[in-house]
Amino acid sequence: MTVKIEVIQGGVPHNTILVKGLVASLVFIYLTYLNTLLPAGSPPYFAFFGGLAAVAALWWGSHTIKHLCSYGIGTGVPSAGMMSFGSGVIAMLLATQFGVGAPIVAVVLAAVIGAILGFVANNVLGMKIPVMIQSIIEMAIIGALVLMGLAALMTGGFTFQSLVTGASLPLAGILNVPNYMGSVIGGCLLAVAFMLGGIAIQHPFNACLGPNWTQDRMLILALECGFLSMLMAAIMSIGLIDTGAALISVIIAFLGWIYTYDLFFKLAKRDAAAWLDSKPIPEVEGH
Amino acid sequence: MTAIAAKPASGASLNPVASGIGIVVLIILIGIMYAIGGQIALIALIGIIVGGLLIAFGVHFVPVGGAPAAMGQAPGIATGVAMLAAGAGLAGLFGGAWAWAVQTNPDLLVAVITGGVGGGLMMAITCFFVNFIYIFGMGIPAASGKVKVDPLTGDTQPEFKSQGTEGHGLPFISFVGGVIGGIFGGAGGTLIYLMLLNVYQEVLPKMTVFDKAGAAGVLPIAISLAGIFAVGMFLINAVLAAYNITGTIEGPHDPKFKRFPRALIASAIASGLCGVAALAIVFVPV
Amino acid sequence: MADIPLVFEIGITAMAGALATIAGAAEDVESDIGSQGDPNSQVQLAPQMGYIHRIFNKAIAGEPPAWGLWITLGAGLAWAFMAMSMNPILAIILGCGITTFVQGVYSTTAYLGRTASLAKFGQPVYIDILKSMTTVTMAHAFVAIFATVSMCFLINTALGHPFPLPLLGLVWGIALGAAGSATGNPYYGKERQYQTQKFGAGVPIAASGNIVRYAEAGERNSLDNGFFTAKLAGPASGVCFGLIVFLEIWRTILFEPIGAGWGAIVVGVIMIIIFAAIDRYIEVWARKNYGPYTAPVAEASS
Known part of the structure; x- marks a missing residue:
């Protein structure tokens, strides 16, 4: 669509959302670290904080996408989400x-x-979009935080050690060898987190764009998408961590999702x- | 709609200062990689950059018309360029990774070409079905909007363009472009995957995390890491190339095709950067 | 794959191809009922031109990324359930069922979001559309997700592809969306949305937004579009994706051992040349039989 979508009028300024999203996401990820303080051998009851970190980052991310795509980047909104997670997954795994x-x-x-990617897009490819560099920086951070949050939700930790440590249940049937295949990286559940986040980050803006875009509605949709993604990751975590700890995540995600979906x-x-049920097309003057 | 209104705004011009800075960054990145990983990492990084260049170059061949193509208003395939290229490239990666796994003495060249042919095959089938639907479903012959004569077959184009449109379907040059794009994409994706896989298989068993595992034990980790990194880098390169052609292109005969040099520079920098990060994961365990 | 009988592998290959065909057909009909993908732009544009309609407007994302998510999620959930020592068939069904729920949720929020943002042009939200179309797209989505995840499971378990199940899901999900949108979109976008325009010609740009809104009886909704596209676009997308999957596996299974891998390459190149030849043949056939729209002109006068 060539029509330039109008700049944000009123509402919460972007920088406020940026700061809140970044801080909330980081704090929630660090809260999963409480798992290591629990007595040895006890289940990772604080894993659900990882999911909340992903929700906070996605909430911020939807507004970043809106911020960037207001300029008409020449290709679809979804591709921005893919780029965000493509760079995020690399940063997150190294971290x-x-x-x-x-x-x-x-x-x-x-x-x-x-x-560097933003510099390349703006200067080498000559896109010349004022918010490009800032937006791509934000999106890469969001991609990394969402993936780290969902990984922490699924394993109870955010270190490489916990991401490659396999499920407690024997998948291959060999007990004395560490079961790397049944882990977040070995089973490539990271690919699922990648797609969950990649769609959830772009969907709120993609679904709400139009002349009557409203900020609060898009941000609530972002929370809804976040909780839905968290719910799915929580269901997958039943196969990886203690069932009780996983069920806490499932219940929190489900309650959050129901509330935001209704809202x-x-x-x-x-x-x-208009909000119509089984009504015909209204007569509009002139047609 | 964008496709019809859009004229090549900045043309094929390169920004020399930005490109220069980018290339300096790239050389620094290669130096960093050699310092922390030695020769094995350096070779892998160069392979990754070549793979990224293949992907970015390949995307420029893929004929994509976006939304107007779905209405028969513009030639090309009716979907987004980045994701269509990803579909072909990942299908190629599927074939290339498999070819590597089943051989007892796998050969890099064979696996990469197998991946390329896989991507090309996917695009050949898809492009054929696009024309099939246009011709037998909608009764519309193929016509290009950008050139008067198909450079490959010599068929004249303007009189086959229906009134009020920019052309429709896939003329033979676009079909060939699609196949070439699929081949480059599939080969590039496979090359990135195999480069990462080799390093991971070499280095992962030496890491303290995997003290009891051995080469066979870490294989699932190595495959998954290499696979997800290959997908991530593929998407970054494809999206950057899509930004370069601003969404739609008819194929190698399109004037926008001439913009590819700056996409190659962009892709080399992006692939180098991502490659360093992806390789460093096994070289900087704290 | 050395110790598995070849006949078994060929059977699995055929099975995977058949599953992919079903998946491709269901995928395209699902996206046409939901107006997902590129024809969505016209459903979005129509109210702005004054054409209020009762068509479902399900802009979740482009088809390839959206299907990338559905298939990857289905595969990931199935993988997780299998890690809980669940029977694979049950795990796949359960995983695909939960994924279909996610698809349904995304469909409703996409329709509500897009339509509410069109309030300026008087486009109302139709709750009956939401209720009847979402369930139908969910049914189609379940068929497509189940078939593709089962196919990925067969490729991984029976044929021994090195990728884990969720990564295979990502690869084939994006390819499914790409093949389905490329093949199916023009048929829905041109032939159905612009049924009243001249047959055998593209939609003139001036007609954009004037989509057909009335059916044989009453007002058209997206189920009518499903009936229509299920006749050609769906099966064609299915055959397209089925051929992609079948030929890709087939050439690896049969010809990879020949010449240290060169066999599969040669066969692949031959297949590409065959498809190019058929494509060239139908292109020339169309030029001859449909003829030019205007008299050939030496210089560009139009």
Whole structure:
């Protein structure tokens, strides 16, 4: 669509959303570290904080996409989400090697990768979009944080060690060899987290674009997409971590999803021209 | 709609300063890689950059018309360029990775070409079905909007363009472009995957995390890591190339095709950067 | 794959091809009922031109990324259930069922979001559309997801492809969306949305937005579009994706051992040349039989 979508009027400014999303996401990821403080051998009851980190990052990400795509980038909104997670997955996996510093390192690495990719897109490819570099930096950070959050949700930790450690149940039937195949990386559940985030980040803006775009409705939809992704990751985590800990994540994600889904229906009803059930096309003057 | 209104705005011009800075960054990245990983990492990084270049170059061949193509208003395949290229490239990666796995003494060249042919085959079938639907479903012959004569077959184009449109379907040059794009994409994706896989298989068993595993034990980790990185880098390169052609292109005969040099520079930098990060994961365990 | 009988492998190859065909057909009909992919732009444009309609507008994402998610998620959930020592068939069905739920949720939010944002042009939200179309797209989506995840499971388990199940899901999900949207979109976009325009010609750009909104009886909804596209676009997408999967596996299974891998390459190149020849043949056939729209002109006067 060549029509330039109007700039944000009113509402929460982008920088406020940026700061809130970044801080909330980092704090939630670090809260999963509480799992290591639990007595040895106890299940990772705090894994659900990883999912909340992903929700916070996706909430911020939907607004970044809106910020960038307002300029008409020449190709679809979804491709921006794919780029975000393509750079995010690389930064996030490298960062997991840095132990307890991983979330911070992920943010820094993603910012560096994003800055160079943004410079390349804007200057070498000559796109000349004012917010391009900042947006790609933000999206790479979001991609890394969402993936790290979902990985922490599925394993209870965010270090490389926990991502390659297999399920407690024997998948291959060989007990004395560590079962790397049944882990987040070995089973490539990272690919699922990749796609869950890649769609959830772009869907709120893609689904709400139009002349009557409203900020609160899009952000609620972003939370809804986030909780839905968290719910799916939580269901997958039953196969990897203790069932009790996984069920806590499932229940929290489900409650969050139900609440935001219902709220989104209310906001859509508020914004819609009419809310009809089994009614014909209204007569519009002139047609 | 964009495809019809869009004229090549900045043409094929290169920004020399930005490109220069980019190439300096690239050389620094290659130096960093050699410093932390030695020769094995350096060779792998160069392979990754070549793979990225193949992908970015290949995307420029893929004829994509976007939304107007779905209405028969513009020639090309009616979908997004980045994702169509990804579909072909990943189908090629599937074939290339498999060819590598089943051979007892796998040969890099054979696996990469197998991946390329896989991508080309996917595009050949898809392009054929696009024309099939246009001709037998909608009764519309193929016509290009950008050139008067198909450079391959010599068929004249303008009189086969229906009124009020930019052309429709896939003229033979676009078909060939699609196949070439699929071949480059599949080969590039496979090359990135195999380069990463070789390094991971070599280095992962030496890491302290995997002290009891051995080469066979870490194989699932190596395959998954290489696979997800290959997908990620494929998407980055394809999206950058899609930004370069602003969404739609008819194939190698399109004037926008001449923009490819700057996409190659962009792709070399992006692949180098991502390659360093992806390889460093096994060289900087803290 | 050395110790598996070749006949068994060929059978699995054929089975995978058949599953892919079903998946491709269901995928295209699903996206046409939902107006997903590129024809969506016209459903979005129509109210702005004053044509209020009762067509489902399900803009989740482009088809390749959306199908990338559905298949990857189905495969990931199935993988996780199998890790809980669940029977693979049950695990795949359960995983695909949950994925279909996600697809349904995304469909509703996409329709509500897009339609509410069109309030300025008076496009109302039709709750009956939401209820009847979402369930039908979910049914089609389940067929496509189940068939593709089963296919990936067979490729991984029976044929021994090195990729884990979710990664195979990502690869084939994106390829499914790409093949289905490339083949199916023009038929729905031109032939069905612009049924009233001249047959055998592209839609003039001036007619954009004037989509058909009335059916044989009453007002058209997206189920009518499903009936129509199920006749050609769906099966053609199915055959397209089925051929891609079948030929890709077939050439590896039979010809990879020949000449240290060169056999598969040669066969692949031959297949590409065959498809190019058929494509060239139908292109020339169309030029001859349909003829030019205007008299050939030496210089560009139009």
